[in-house]
Amino acid sequence: MSICATCWTCLVDLEGLNMRHLWRPGIKAFLRMIELVGANYPETLGRLLILRAPRVIPVLWTLADSAIISTLSSLINTRSDALEGMISANALKIEGLKKTVDFVCAEVQDLKKNVKDVDSRLKDQERLTGTWETRISDLERYSRRWNLRLFGVPKTFKEDIRSEVIRICSETYPEAKSRYPDVIDTVHRLGTRGDSTKPRAVIMHFTSRVIHDALWKTAKKSQFLKDNNPRFAEDLTSLDRERWKSLWPRVREARAAGKMAYYVGARAFIEGVEIAL
The missing domain is CATH 1.20.5 (Single alpha-helices involved in coiled-coils or other helix-helix interfaces)
Incomplete structure (x- = not known):
């Protein structure tokens, strides 16, 4: 383990030193020793002990004392x-x-x-x-509760989609046949035109919620729709469609188990109890 030295003691034996040594080589050697000590241990000398000092040392010390x-x-x-x-x-x-x-x-x-x-x-x-x-x-x-979507209606050349929708509605719920031209306000296909062989869905807007609800209720059990492939669906928001995708499998499983399960808008019920996501 290294130790930091902050103070040291110098012991000098001057036995035999006399005036004959005080010439140029001797003084040069003495100064070299002082230089080495100052370079390696600067300002750390604690005590200087001189042994067997000759009589010239007190005289020299007296002269150097004031300078030191x-x-x-x-x-x-x-x-x-x-x-x-x-x-x-x-x-x-x-x-x-x-x-x-x-x-x-x-x-x-x-x-x-x-x-x-x-x-x-x-x-x-x-x-x-x-x-x-x-x-x-x-x-x-x-606002979407006034709408219904209709799937499976083939596209024809120069089609009159409004007349075709009124015809399908009349076959599905004939009790309101005379009122469809007045209560079906807007009819058009959804999406963009393309070369797809699958016909685009049709959306229709009703001005009467009574006829809208009656048609939707009848469409669920309509034999005409089963025989001719058109299918009605509610016009759900994007959020409600996501909820439907999550809840519908549970409604279907409940029905398969013989339980009363149904879906209304964005809410699903089993035995009268709403299903929570």
Whole structure:
């Protein structure tokens, strides 16, 4: 495990040192030693122990003492000034950072408040949208209750589809034969013209709900329709058609089991109890 050394002790044995060693090679070697120590252990010397110091050392120390103290004082002052400047600069940066953080926190609080307000408004709009969608769906469903669709009517050249629909209605429910020209308002085929061999469905709009309902009720058991293939169907909305696709298999299974099951508009019932999706 590595250990960080922050202070060290230097032990120097000066036995045999005298004036003969104080010449250029000796001083150069001494300075090299100081250079190596300063490069590898800068400003970490804790104690310097000198053993068997010759008589020249006290004299040299007295001469160098004042210079060492002056150098150390200058170094300490320089480092202190630099440290003080660094602390002041960091204090200013911290203060600026604090102001920035306070500003950001205030902005975040405002954003949270705005998001909460927007979320509340969005929920209100979703409720309002749901209400309007329900109302629009109810209005569409009500308007389609005046319609019936007719499938299996072959297309002919220059066909008079209105006359053909009135004829089929008269055969299906002859009790209103004289009134069909007046109560059947609009008749046309659905979809786009194409080369398909399957005839397009026909939709008809009634002005009398009484005759509409009577024809629809009779069509369910009409022998004429069974023999000639035309088939009446309710004009359901897209949502009601999806519900019908989900509920009709359950109605059919209930009927196969001998239960009273029927489908009215977008609602299915088994033994008088409505089936829930």
